[in-house]
Amino acid sequence: MKQLFCSLLALALCATQARADDSLSDEAILGTRGGFRIESMRLRFTHFDQEGHGYQSQADRPSPSSPGSEWLQVEQPQLEVVAQQGKFTHRLWVPIDVVSAASPDALDAVSTASRTNEAASFDLSSTYHANPVTDVTLRAAFHLEEPFRSWTLGVAGSRSFADGNTTIAASLNQVFDWLDRFNLFGTRLGRRYRSSTNANLSVTQLLSPTTVGYLGYGVTVQIGELSNTWNAVPLDSGELGLEVLPGLRHRHAFVGRIAQALPWKAVLKGFYRFYVDNWGILAHTLEAQLYQRLGRQFYLRANYRFHVQTAASFFSLSAPAADGALRTADSDLAAFDAQTVGILAGLDLKFVRRLQGLHLDVGYERYFRTNDLRVNIYTCSAGFRF
Amino acid sequence: MKRALLFVALSLSLLPAGCAIVPQNRRGKLADPLLSFDEDPLEAHKKSKFYSTREGAAGGDGAPAGGGCGCQ
Secondary structure (H helix, E strand, O other), rough: OOOHHHHHHHHHHHHHHHHHHOOOHHHHHHOOOOOOOEEEEEEEEEEEEEEEEEOOOOOOOOOOOOOEEEEEEEEEEEEEEEEEEOEEEEEEEEEEEEEEOOOHHHHHHHHHHEEEEEEEEEEEEEEEEEEEOOOEEEEEEEEEEEEEEEEEEEEEEEEOOOOOOOOEEEEEEEEEEEEEEEEOOEEEEEEEEEEEEEEEEEEEEEOOOOOOEEEEEEEEEEEEOOOOOOOOOEEEOOOOOOOOOOOOOEEEEEEEEEEEEEOOOEEEEEEEEEEEEOOOOOEEEEEEEEEEEEOOOEEEEEEEEEEOOOOOOOOOOOOOOOOOOOOOOOOHHOEEEEEEEEEEEEEEEOOOOOOEEEEEEEEEEEEEEEOOEEEEEEEEEEEOOO | OOHHHHHHHHHHHOHHHHHHHOOHHHOHHHHHHHHOOOEEEHHHHHHHHHHHHHOOOOOOOOOOOOOOOOOO
């Protein structure tokens, strides 16, 4: 009897083992060869609440020599879906911006007929994993906004060397915009065009078993209508004039990053960026992020950013009224210091029912700068890995 | 421009020091996703659009500086 029971138990164990082997077939582990599979989905919602004043704004302006309101609120939902198909990874990304402001576009600055403006982009990229160390990505995007359209095409490649110690990446992007030009009274003056060509080169290097370094350079050349076409400028005649910007801009950005794992389950990241362009703007940006794990699934992030820039050479708060003279009073092109402080809490849960991973985070940031602009930023996100 | 060239020269001089090989079996801590420079792309977009529409010197590092938005 005892032998019969042992035989039955052995048979049952074998059957169980066989079923387990079935579920661990190549297809179960690696997926269907060449098949299309949704890998992950992310949602992020961000709310921006801005207040301040700038001389480019016509909103709530008591006199031409006084700055206008830069009050603004933005609701920004974003959706990203990533799918695998054989050696390809496809990514569809849809960001939306709903802007409520004192003057979100040219017509509203004058008529205040509608103080909201909606913008949406559809961005599709496909990455071909040629081999374990080489990736090639193609990207196409379309941006829709009143009264503005934009198309983007991009190509990027990366290759790892020295057993993955070094990764070199390069990318090239072309953005083509068309937009309507207005005068200060909201009258449409026809269509204008803008082209932005951008090239980037970067090197990521493992520096030690706990340190990663990064160096990057990006150049952007812009030609065409580079103003948003409704910015105001105070003139020396006591009136307001329209912003006049050069039709060409060369922009250079050099970036260095470092990420260091710390012994107490923390990570410190440092970022430095040097920027220079042919409009006379020179800028330095420093940023530090400290991540602290609190348990296996929960982490906190604190971040601080400092940015300082010089003004464009033609920035003026009392510009010559002569026709054709370059002029701007845009507070974004002025000399200022800006700081950002923030905190974020993140949760990564693995193997939740029917999911391989679930990510949740919630964060807050405060941006403030020396020329009267302050922004509160609230964000939350949910990510699902299937 | 001289400062830019100085930055590039300094950066390039650091490269050879960084080429030391870290073997696969010593990369345990490097596997932590928090150590990656590839942050959540949706957060990266939130950040890059926020700064590129408020700071004349933003952008140009990895993505176009300006263009693609009516606010530029």
